[in-house]
Amino acid sequence: MTEHIQFSDDQYALLLLDQRILPTREETFVCRTTDDTVYALQTMVVRGAPAIGVTAAYGCCLALREARSQDDWRSALAANLDKLERARPTAVNLSWAVRLMRALHEELGDVRAEDLAKAWLTRAKQLHAEDIETNRRMGSFGAELIEDGDTVMTHCNAGALATAGHGTALGVIYSAVEQGKKIKVIANETRPFLQGARLTAYELHKAGVPVTVACDNACALLMKRGMVQKVVVGADRIAANGDAVNKIGTFGVALLAKHFGIPFYVAAPLSTIDRDTPTGDDIPIEDRTPREVTHVGDTQITPDGVPVYNFAFDPTPAELIHGIVTEKGVLRAPYEASIKKAFEG
């Protein structure tokens, strides 16, 4: 797949494949300012924790470019970074990336704006490249968990479109396929934003991996019929105890997988693990606009005046997770200890 996150040095702009309108149209969304980037993050032109991290890193560069024309560029920059960091609350990669850039600024001390710009752009490109490499390592560790002939269920999109590389959960699948294993995928459509139907199906189909889309509520029947051998999902934030917050519905899939004795794995880079947050219940769950639920395209599906819930994520408790696939290997319970070791090792 063509890279969906590209930084153009010429235009000094971040070029994003607009994920809101996939799979039927492929259009580029151009970010030149902090507001552009915040808008792209909030409306989900780009989404997926690792992709949000890389976008935020480039977003810092755009924030600086914008602030440079101000007399007090440092204050203007700080305000821009605050805005960027608050764009979405759940995926920790957003604040992680902004924090890394801030730390580099501190390290450089009383630097000129143009030198900081150079250092930041280099660092952003490095984070971008690292994410690709991290994906690859996660893929090769995770692929060992998948057997030839497996049908793997995934929820939401934790693929190339959610990262800078070939994906976290889907990276595991792509790596298993590269190993010569015959793998089929069931993509839960993932209401309301339909990342499964629109994005996971799009990229797997493009890559030649057999994929079938199912409505989220078909999960129990498909599992009961023996049509699912493994579940692999991504994560937006993992707590210190191994609880994993991911797209709404993941928790239900994990509970059903447990009922049917199907192994349930989470694939996420260490940058998604937030050791400062003790449990999944401590992770903020984004409450998004009703419009995502009430309409699909231009079609209104709920009556006027009826409220809806649109919690974007849910926490899956560590005890339902058979393993967390990271770039340092597959972490196993007890996660408190294995996470600590992965960070220190």
Next chain:
Amino acid sequence: MTEHIQFSDDQYALLLLDQRILPTREETFVCRTTDDTVYALQTMVVRGAPAIGVTAAYGCCLALREARSQDDWRSALAANLDKLERARPTAVNLSWAVRLMRALHEELGDVRAEDLAKAWLTRAKQLHAEDIETNRRMGSFGAELIEDGDTVMTHCNAGALATAGHGTALGVIYSAVEQGKKIKVIANETRPFLQGARLTAYELHKAGVPVTVACDNACALLMKRGMVQKVVVGADRIAANGDAVNKIGTFGVALLAKHFGIPFYVAAPLSTIDRDTPTGDDIPIEDRTPREVTHVGDTQITPDGVPVYNFAFDPTPAELIHGIVTEKGVLRAPYEASIKKAFEG
């Protein structure tokens, strides 16, 4: 709510509120022939097991009217009834209604077509009236299970739009509200046909019952947060052992309800119980057109060339069901015995 199933003696036509386009438009679909009725059933102009039963009864009358012009009207009628009976496979009320009409024909013996027409129309109207009365009795039995202040989750639409009366599952809720209990409802949107978002929300909102729509995959989070006290759903067919086949996703909701210790009830008239089918796994599950999953209105949500699953129902095992609300009272496990007693008593 105005009756959504009406038979016009003047036009000799069945007038159905077109449920495919609710909640944004209210239009009448007119059936004059067997093909009209089969089309209305298959495309879900009308749906819901009891409503399918009443529609099929009137459909028999239309089938006869159509056959009367043929030389051998009995053969033509038989062919029409076969077509009607095969319109959809899962809800047993369809074949139940056609069987009742056939039995009446046999009872009347060598009857003239016009006399049979009179007898059938009277019988169809009687079934229609009985369904209203059955709903009312189910409502009053079921309302006892609901406590003041409960939030009740329901899946699909088992309301006025699914019956000739005020509904099965929603009948229980309407009756509880009539008793003065303060009840809130969470309507799972029920992909892919969105009966919850479109129909349950529509009729509850119209009736002044507070309803919030949730995507199907929010179920686990809502239950975990203590936002659901009871689950009440309808059924398309209940096996002799109490297994209940209902709209896809019901099985998952029942498993999650069990996990969270939330009582799960099924509300269905005895006409939905098929004592000839031993278990839920013996009930045929309709596999519907991919288009319902791939598109919402005119919006395509999956990429071209990607297959989808569209199983329309799933079986919930009897052991997950706390009670089956019928017009003869609330049946309890062991269901084999309580079902037998309800039919004989």
